[in-house]
Amino acid sequence: MKTTVxxxxxxxxxxxxxxxxxxxxxxxxxxxxxxVSAPAYVPVTAGTADYRPVKPKPWRDLNDRVAPGARRTP
Known part of the structure; x- marks a missing residue:
């Protein structure tokens, strides 16, 4: 009771x-x-990357190009 009071x-x-x-x-x-600084317009799509489909490339040449110690063949 005393605690409540x-x-x-x-x-x-x-x-x-x-x-x-x-x-x-x-x-x-x-x-x-x-x-205050004036508000600047920034487009909604600013900084987006283009992800359109592209034709496939030969994967063996791409792997050889990025492999460590890759040989450079034209």
Whole structure:
């Protein structure tokens, strides 16, 4: 019973406490004199790679070209 009364008193006193100040991490958003950069348009497809199907290449030549110590044959 005493624990319940103590908890209720603590909650009641915590409700009366003044709120903590919010930390300022940047410019005040309500300040109209703050300069902001203009938004730049970036296309949605910027940086995408083209994955269209291509004709198959001879795999043996491709393997020889990328193998360690590969010989270079035209």
């Amino acid at each position: 103590l908890a209720a008193a603590a909650i009641g006193l915590a409700g009366c406490a003044s709120p903590l100040p919010t930390p300022q991490t940047g410019a005040d958003p309500a300040d109209p004199t703050v300069s």
